Amino acid sequence: MATDYDAPRKSTEDEPEESIEELKAHKSDSRSPEIEVDEADAAEGFELPGADLSGEELQVRIIPPGEDEFTCSSCFLIRHHSMLAREKDGLFYCKDCEG
Secondary structure, rough: OOOOOOOOOOOOOOOOOHHHHHHHHHHOOOOOOOOOOHHHHHHHHHOOOOOOOOOOOOOOOOOOOOEEEEEOOHHHOOHHHHHHHEEOEEEEEEHHHHH
16 A cells, blocks of 8 residues: 655544444454365475475586685585685684684
């Protein structure tokens, strides 16, 4: 719903005060009917934990680290060279793991 922010605002004095009973009556009148959901349709796209996924195949494109990146030996995340804290015996560690 669009709101016109340039329109003059109504003050609380302009609005009529309603009693609690009137508000409760409006609330009970404005209830929307419940929507029935077929359980079979809802369960169709639901995967149970431990389901057999042996027939599924994932296709993931693997991008190697760039020249200005390294793989942290502690958290195994690819980090930018500016995050390098230390290198020891060919192992690289980022500032987050060293901090």
